[in-house]
Amino acid sequence: MQKTLMEIYHKMLNSCGPQHWWPADEPFEVIIGAILTQNTNWSNVEKAINNLKAEKLLTPKQLAQIDIKKLAQLIKPAGYFNIKAKRLKNFLKWFTETYEGNIEILLKQPKNKLREELLSVNGIGRETADSIVLYAAGQPSFVIDTYTYRIFARHKLIPEETSYDEIKTFFEDGLPEDASLFNEYHALIVKIGKEYCKKTNPLCDGCPLKGINNFPEE
DNA sequence: TGCCAGGCCGGGT
DNA sequence: ACCCGGCATGGC
Numbered sequence: 514m515q516k517t518l519m520e521i522y523h524k525m526l527n528s529c530g531p532q533h534w535w536p537a538d539e540p541f542e543v544i545i546g547a548i549l550t551q552n553t554n555w556s557n558v559e560k561a562i563n564n565l566k567a568e569k570l571l572t573p574k575q576l577a578q579i580d581i582k583k584l585a586q587l588i589k590p591a592g593y594f595n596i597k598a599k600r601l602k603n604f605l606k607w608f609t610e611t612y613e614g615n616i617e618i619l620l621k622q623p624k625n626k627l628r629e630e631l632l633s634v635n636g637i638g639r640e641t642a643d644s645i646v647l648y649a650a651g652q653p654s655f656v657i658d659t660y661t662y663r664i665f666a667r668h669k670l671i672p673e674e675t676s677y678d679e680i681k682t683f684f685e686d687g688l689p690e691d692a693s694l695f696n697e698y699h700a701l702i703v704k705i706g707k708e709y710c711k712k713t714n715p716l717c718d719g720c721p722l723k724g725i726n727n728f729p730e731e
Numbered sequence: 732t733g734c735c736a737g738g739c740c741g742g743g744t
Numbered sequence: 745a746c747c748c749g750g751c752a753t754g755g756c
């Protein structure tokens with residue numbers, strides 16, 4: 514099993530090259546981006562992030578203080594702007610009260626504790642929490658998203674009916690516990706997903722994973 | 732034009 | 745415990 518997951522990894526890496534995730538300047542920006550990108554195209558998130566940067570608001574202190582209505586307007590390009598403004602505020606309130614807005618202390622927490630704490634914030638679910646643990650804190654928590662499910666289910670490497678945590682365990686049990694590996698693995702899955710495994714395109718034309726585990730069938 | 736994008740929550744069964 | 749509607753912009 515371990516061999517198979519590593520084989521898939523090398524196929525993707527050889528075909529696509531390293532992805533250099535997360536596309537952000539600093540850990541705090543990763544956290545904000547992780548919330549903004551929920552069910553949203555990354556190019557839209559970039560516009561929202563740039564709006565915040567232009568106003569010099571991309572700091573824990575500034576974001577904790579800004580009026581929520583103004584925040585919503587600034588992040589508008591990312592979609593769901595009202596609910597996401599609330600989610601950002603929920604995180605900032607918790608982060609300020611619990612860690613005094615100290616990002617180093619936050620990210621130094623043991624990964625399981627960090628994950629549980631993040632999940633306690635309304636608006637941060639499993640994928641967002643795992644993304645923060647992996648890409649902001651640099652700790653090995655494998656991130657599952659719709660592409661992960663779609664690609665591996667189509668290749669029948671996981672059952673059609675599988676929970677988030679079951680897929681996460683599948684990867685974490687089958688790979689060495691290495692944050693750099695988890696980082697690149699998930700980024701490559703997203704790259705392959707966008708390129709070859711969209712919802713409405715089951716053909717796999719040109720996909721480097723075509724043919725693993727007899728998919729697609731002729 | 733309609734569908735999709737790096738989810739998550741809350742209410743109803 | 746599941747299931748489903750709501751949230752919303754921008755790109756192709």
